Amino acid sequence: MPTKERWIFTSMKADVDAIVLMNGTDPNLDNSFFYATGIPNGLFEGGIAIIQPRKTEVLSSELEELSSKSAGVRTTVFGSSDHRHTLLTRRLKGMRRIGVNSREITHANYLKIKKAAGSAKLVDVSTDLESARVIKQPDEISLIKKACRIGSSVAEMIPDLVSEGMTETEAAAELNHKMMRLGATGPAFVTAVAFGAKSAEPHYHPGARKLKRGQFALFDFGANYRRYVSDITRTFTCGPADKKQREMYDVVLRAQLAAIDAIHAGVQGKDVDLAARRIIDSSKFKGCFIHGTGHGIGVSVHDPGAISPARDMTLKEGMTLTVEPGAYINGFGGVRIEDDILVTKRGCQILTPCTKEFREI
Ligand SMILES: [Mn+2]
Structure with missing residues (x-):
């Protein structure tokens, strides 16, 4: 069974260094966040998943730290939205193209990713995510x-x-x-x-x-x-x-x-x-x-x-x-x-x- 990140990237047409999935507040949560990370528990408001072909990392508040870690996902906890911005900026450093899920992200969060991405280009990968999600593992x-x-x-x-x-x-x-x-x-x-x-x-x-x-x-x-x-x-x-x-x-x-x-x-x-x-x-x-x-x-x-x-x-x-x-x-x-x-x-x-x-x- 391929890992979710491998499956997403093999079925993908777009060429990106990473996909960034960011949740808003309930009910504006990104279903692909949960699909890609496979974390079965927790709400994850404001949580971010950074998906790369061989690595997935979740930036989580303290409220879901245990849910995230116990699902075996690499997890970094942020204490504030400023801290989250600093972490995301650091992770995206040097990347040229970053995928976002336009169908499920809020406009406010899109702007936050854009700010953290610096000069990297944001690419809509929502169609690619759908192609991955439609075939179940x-x-x-x-x-x-x-x-x-x-x-x-x-x-x-x-x-x-x-x-x-x-x-x-x-x-x-x-x-x-x-x-x-x-x-x-x-x-x-x-x-x-x-x-x-x-x-x-x-x-x-x-x-x-x-x-x-x-x-x-x-x-x-x-x-x-x-x-x-x-x-x-x-x-x-x-x-x-x-x-x-x-x-x-x-x-x-x-x-x-x-x-x-x-x-x-x-x-x-x-x-x-x-x-x-x-x-x-x-x-x-x-x-x-x-x-x-x-x-x-x-x-x-x-x-x-x-x-x-x-x-x-x-x-x-x-x-x-x-x-x-x-x-x-x-x-x-x-x-x-x-x-x-x-x-x-x-x-x-x-x-x-x-x-x-x-x-x-
Ligand atoms: Mn029905």
Whole structure:
């Protein structure tokens, strides 16, 4: 297994002496900082990682000194931002080209690196970092699998955890509780529980709405396990489904299975998307699938990689992606079924094997 720094530099097109990744304050943290250093614990506000082909160093405040050192990372502690500036200036001395991650750095921190870099040129390496991050290394895959096992086990339990009359936030609390009881560091993102018409809103946050008989109940959640995440969605009805709900579920399930079937190393993401979209668009739910089929998962829940009609991407072995077609009708509700998969040479491995046969709560 190549070290992260070697992997980043071998997959890189840009020619730089080092990459400097600098965190702002939470939530303006650079996911590539955690990807590149592999440090599973700590917040690292204001922390800096200096990545070179054979060496990684972290400049950390005292608050994360132990997290950084116990992960086996070369660590220097700064006592103030002036001290951090002096250390960074010293480390970058003599360098000509320095890579920065324009997609995740704050403007204020960019100016700080520029000041410390003196006459060296700053080069945007965000695309290179994405190319490295999109293919997962074995250590990452095992953490993602663990996060997926937790999410999938909790998805299996949903009909036992949730009942009629419960509010969305109460249901979300049950899911979060179970994930942490199973060893999750925390939820991967705000657990989305949407009842009734709210299930038609794909990025909904839970509220005080109570589950009533006859409604859809959609659960989109995931576990964070030592910084790596899962992302899973299951949709149910409270009590028996009516005809339209059942048809909607069956169409989305057929679309999701068709997309999974289409996946293998070498296929275009667009074609996988089309396999799902074709099924929804040739049903009475034409036009109701309003987002892409999937995205990467890793140290972030929207990690590099997309299965989308709008993106050119060839799927490769070692990519971890979601497969999540859905259908949404304003005022009525929505269905989404989401699994996480690992792309393999001939197909894919489903990392969230929780049942997706139609179930009632
Ligand atoms: Mn997702």
